Amino acid sequence: MDAFSDLIRGVRAHGSLFGSSTLSPPWALHFVDGAPLTLCTVLGGAGWIVPEHRPPEPLRARETIIVRGPATFTFVDEVGTRAEPIAYGEHCAAPEQGGTRHRRGWTDRGGGAGAGHGATTLIVGAYPVRGEISRRLLDALPVVLRADAGGTSDAVLDHLAAEVAVDTPGQQVVLDRLLDWMLVCTLREWFDRPGGEPPAWWAAQRDPVVGEALRLLHAEPAAPWTVAALAEHTGVSRSTLAKRFADLVGEPPLTYITRWRMTLAADLLVEQESTTVADIARAVGYSDPFGFSAAFKRVRGVNPSEFRRTVAGASPAAGRPVPARTTPVGSNA
Numbered sequence: 001m002d003a004f005s006d007l008i009r010g011v012r013a014h015g016s017l018f019g020s021s022t023l024s025p026p027w028a029l030h031f032v033d034g035a036p037l038t039l040c041t042v043l044g045g046a047g048w049i050v051p052e053h054r055p056p057e058p059l060r061a062r063e064t065i066i067v068r069g070p071a072t073f074t075f076v077d078e079v080g081t082r083a084e085p086i087a088y089g090e091h092c093a094a095p096e097q098g099g100t101r102h103r104r105g106w107t108d109r110g111g112g113a114g115a116g117h118g119a120t121t122l123i124v125g126a127y128p129v130r131g132e133i134s135r136r137l138l139d140a141l142p143v144v145l146r147a148d149a150g151g152t153s154d155a156v157l158d159h160l161a162a163e164v165a166v167d168t169p170g171q172q173v174v175l176d177r178l179l180d181w182m183l184v185c186t187l188r189e190w191f192d193r194p195g196g197e198p199p200a201w202w203a204a205q206r207d208p209v210v211g212e213a214l215r216l217l218h219a220e221p222a223a224p225w226t227v228a229a230l231a232e233h234t235g236v237s238r239s240t241l242a243k244r245f246a247d248l249v250g251e252p253p254l255t256y257i258t259r260w261r262m263t264l265a266a267d268l269l270v271e272q273e274s275t276t277v278a279d280i281a282r283a284v285g286y287s288d289p290f291g292f293s294a295a296f297k298r299v300r301g302v303n304p305s306e307f308r309r310t311v312a313g314a315s316p317a318a319g320r321p322v323p324a325r326t327t328p329v330g331s332n333a
Contacts, residue, residue: 002211003201006218007137008184011037011127023047023120026083027076034070036129036138039183041065043161045120050074051144062149062157064186068141075122088124123160125179131267140199145190153185204248209234213245217257221264222285225257261285262299265292269308277304 023029023045031038040049041064049057052071056079059065067073074085129138147153160178163171191198205211212234217225230253231241245253261284268280281292297303302310 002205003214003218004137004188004205007133008187009133011129011134011137011180011183023077023122025077025120026081027120028081028083028085029075029088029122030085031067031073031075031124031126032087033126034072035126036069037127037141037183038067038069038073039064039125039127039179039186040067040075041123041157041160041182043121043123043157047120047122048076048079049144050076050079054143057144057146060149062154064147064153064157064182066141066145066147066183066186066190068138068143068145071143077120123157123164125182127179127183131270132263133267136263140202141187145186147186147189151185151189153182153189156182156185200248200250204245207244207248209236209241210245210248213241213253214249217253217260221257221261222283224285225254227253258295259299262296265296265304266300266307269304270311273308280304 027047040059042059042061044061046058046060049059049065049067051057051067051073054071054073057065059075075088077083129135156178160175160182163174163178190196191202201214205214213230216223216230216233223229227238227242231238234241236244242252245256249256251259265280265284268275268283269277272280277293278289281287281289284292286292286295293303296307300307
């Protein structure tokens with residue numbers, strides 16, 4: 001298990017909002033839900049993504065933009081369009097309102113308005129995000145993230161285009177998995193872009209020593225890790241490992257594993273409400289629940305029981321798993 005795989009494991013499409021919209025200008029789709037992550041890619045044509053309080057971003061054929069919530073954004077045919085915005089989200093406009101076509105994984109075989117000359121076809125995937133683990137990934141992303149055409153995600157886009165053009169059993173499952181694949185490819189390309197500034201843990205994974213240490217910590221977070229044990233497993237001295245890890249990751253290895261254990265524990269406290277604090281302490285490598293509680297409060301600012309009570313009574317945005325939205329695009333829910 002590498003750091004990226006661990007952080008993205010809670011970002012999954014599962015019956016999530018998936019729209020294929022064929023649009024003729026002028027148009028303005030306002031994405032009102034503020035999903036944690038929304039992936040937008042154009043199969044053909046072009047438009048503009050206009051994030052809230054951010055400059056507009058052009059979106060051309062086979063380019064992809066990921067927008068990080070909770071701010072809303074709009075997809076328009078041109079900046080300053082005369083089109084009235086149509087709300088697009090869980091409670092979205094019906095096709096007859098504005099003449100646009102909104103679909104969740106299936107297509108209109110009859111064509112019609114919006115399918116003619118100059119039309120733009122937009123694919124949208126809105127992602128729920130589960131818990132504190134994946135929130136660490138969101139924290140590493142800008143509000144708007146762009147991946148140009150021609151990367152490894154192009155092959156995925158070809159599959160997406162083929163799948164939304166047919167109605168077949170199991171389609172939603174296929175679309176969900178293709179969306180996951182598309183998201184991973186897009187993020188990897190963005191992290192590796194020339195001149196980019198990826199998060200420290202991403203770049204550190206490429207180092208033969210620190211990358212191996214990170215893999216060990218994520219593979220067995222509850223193991224009794226010491227700097228000496230990590231150094232032995234990676235084949236360097238303790239001083240070399242400690243300095244190299246701190247230089248590349250930005251903190252010492254034991255500080256890193258403590259913060260990661262507290263992130264894991266935070267999700268366990270929410271997802272396993274009947275599990276005792278002592279059991280969760282053991283699950284993340286602490287034999288002493290008092291030592292675990294002290295570490296949790298030092299890192300999170302509250303003790304485990306307070307955290308569980310606070311999050312249990314809060315909204316999904318406070319850290320509880322966010323359920324996937326399943327209302328078909330184009331419905332009048």
